[in-house]
Amino acid sequence: MKAKGKRILVVDDEEVIQRVLRKNLLAGGYEVLVAGNGKDALDMVRLHHPDLILLDLCMPGEYDGLDVCIEIRHQGPKPPIIVLSAISEEKQKVKALDLGADDYLTKPFGSEELMARVRVCLRRTQSSDDNLKQAEILVSEDQYLSMDLVRRQVRAGKHEVRLTPTEFELLKQLMLSAGRVLTHRNLLRLVWGPEYGEESDYLRVYVRQLRLKVEETPSHPRYIITEPGIGYVFRGQVVAQNL
Known part of the structure; x- marks a missing residue:
């Protein structure tokens, strides 16, 4: 899977995590978009059509991660979603997968694991x-x-x-x-x-x-x-x- 041309949307309200994810993804050759809340994430999905979404579950505001997942799965096109969650959020993690998320990463996670999951998810999408x-x-x-x-x-x-x-x-x-x-x-x-x-x-x-x-x-x-x-x-x- 070549990274060139692949656009990834990072949805997380923590700026430190945003910076880390953005740095790793840019180093991997991906184009990166960042949203700090669910509403902005949904707007970016509609406007920019990302190839993959990294989605934090616990976010403040009108839309949390589960709401975002539901909305995206009711829209088209439907990009793959990798959920980001803490171990204590296992019930939410399961619910997100039931709602159509494609994979999950448990915080904290390493950069190599992140990039491997991204490649697998994009490759699976490309294979159709x-x-x-x-x-x-x-x-x-x-x-x-x-x-x-x-x-x-x-x-x-x-x-x-x-x-x-x-x-x-x-x-x-x-x-x-x-x-x-x-x-x-x-x-x-x-x-x-x-x-x-x-x-x-x-x-x-x-x-x-x-x-x-x-x-x-x-x-x-x-x-x-x-x-x-x-x-x-x-x-x-x-x-x-x-x-």
Whole structure:
């Protein structure tokens, strides 16, 4: 992912954090916009159409981070959002992800981690969710894991893996959202239906079963990663192919 031409909006009411984020992003070759409150952030989104937003959750004024997230997801175009939050804000962090945020960073965070998350999020956007959803085959970037969505076949390495319909759908949703954290609630609703959302223990059982079938070392998974208290993420990029 080349940084040239990519515009990032930093939304945070703390000037120190604004300066640090701006410095790191400019050094990475990005164009940077800064907003100190939710209202200004929404105005900048409408006027400047950023490619990505770094969004603090706790801000004073009419719009906090959650309000901004809701408003942006009701507008178009819809840039990816990386939430910035403190550990004590876990419930808000989960809610933001449920509302459509793409990833999160817990304060304090290092500059290398910040830049890595930004690159992954922009790369995922460039690869296009629409292309993945229209694909017939999904393949992990190391080509170890593949899903044939037409024939409903899964391969891990050289071996075909037999999954139940629920396991297949769970892996499919994780791979379609590769690099993005999916909350327990989102995964349950995507796989089991809108009437689900609170059965996180139920979800853990299926994730464990899925890891036993597709991971080389299930106790140290490479692909299906747990985000404690939040949900799961498929690590790495997924490539779309057609038959």
